[in-house]
């Protein structure tokens with residue numbers, strides 16, 4: 034197996050690469066083209082952007098300029114808090130598609146749960162899937178309580194929940210809940226934005242396998258069965274992050290990494306974003 038043929042099947046029947054490429058803070062057309070080109074050459078097929086990142090135009094331009102066929106890639110975008118609500122979500126996704134120069138995205142996510150438009154936004158998502166603006170619909174930063182609340186009115190449940198997930202925030206109960214409900218968990222900041230790259234335990238495991246710490250963490254995600262979307266603008270790291278399919282962590286090593294959990298968030302607390310109706 035390698036990154037290109039490593040696919041997960043979603044609850045709606047669509048396939049999604051397990052490993053993808055994060056595009057947050059990949060800015061400027063030249064940097065975007067260089068990163069996307071290298072990632073595509075190395076076998077990445079899932080590209081993760083968002084309205085909030087302000088780079089959908091550059092992402093679309095990169096695929097065009099690099100002549101990457103639409104069918105070969107899996108593109109995710111996310112609806113920002115300010116665009117939530119029935120009509121505004123649909124309008125904003127049409128605008129995103131315009132910027133991306135695409136007729137559809139593969140996966141559309143509600144970026145954060147917010148109280149103000151919780152059900153209206155999801156109704157718009159179900160409609161956009163029917164209309165073909167997106168192949169699959171999902172959420173991001175939803176905790177168990179948000180998913181349970183959504184289930185009280187949803188006709189279709191999200192097939193993906195993209196959450197902050199790395200060795201300092203392992204979220205085991207949420208992973209188990211998602212598994213039981215056929216929701217694929219996708220790890221954002223899978224490397225903890227660099228916060229875990231100096232952990233002695235990880236250094237030892239990396240040395241034992243002759244791999245980098247980043248590779249050990251990504252392999253841990255892979256063996257946990259979650260999807261993950263590391264970001265880098267450096268060619269050597271882009272290649273390294275895709276090169277995790279030729280070794281295996283044993284049960285003891287997996288447990289050692291699990292034990293690093295410290296409930297440490299690099300991002301916002303979803304409960305507070307829900308209450309404030311925006312990222313604070």
Ligand SMILES: NC(=O)c1ccc[n+]([C@@H]2O[C@H](COP(=O)([O-])OP(=O)(O)OC[C@H]3O[C@@H](n4cnc5c(N)ncnc54)[C@H](OP(=O)(O)O)[C@@H]3O)[C@@H](O)[C@H]2O)c1
Nearest residue numbers: 055056057081221222223224225226247263264265266270
């Ligand atoms: N849904 C959400 O709310 C949400 C929130 C945050 C992020 N995301 C998504 O998740 C993606 C990934 O998260 P992220 O960008 O926050 O963090 P990340 O992927 O955990 O870490 C990225 C950082 O690690 C560095 N890095 C990457 N590979 C490395 C390696 N092999 N060795 C050493 N350092 C390495 C990168 O630096 P260089 O680029 O300089 O190499 C960058 O500073 C984002 O790009 C975005 O698509 C979603």
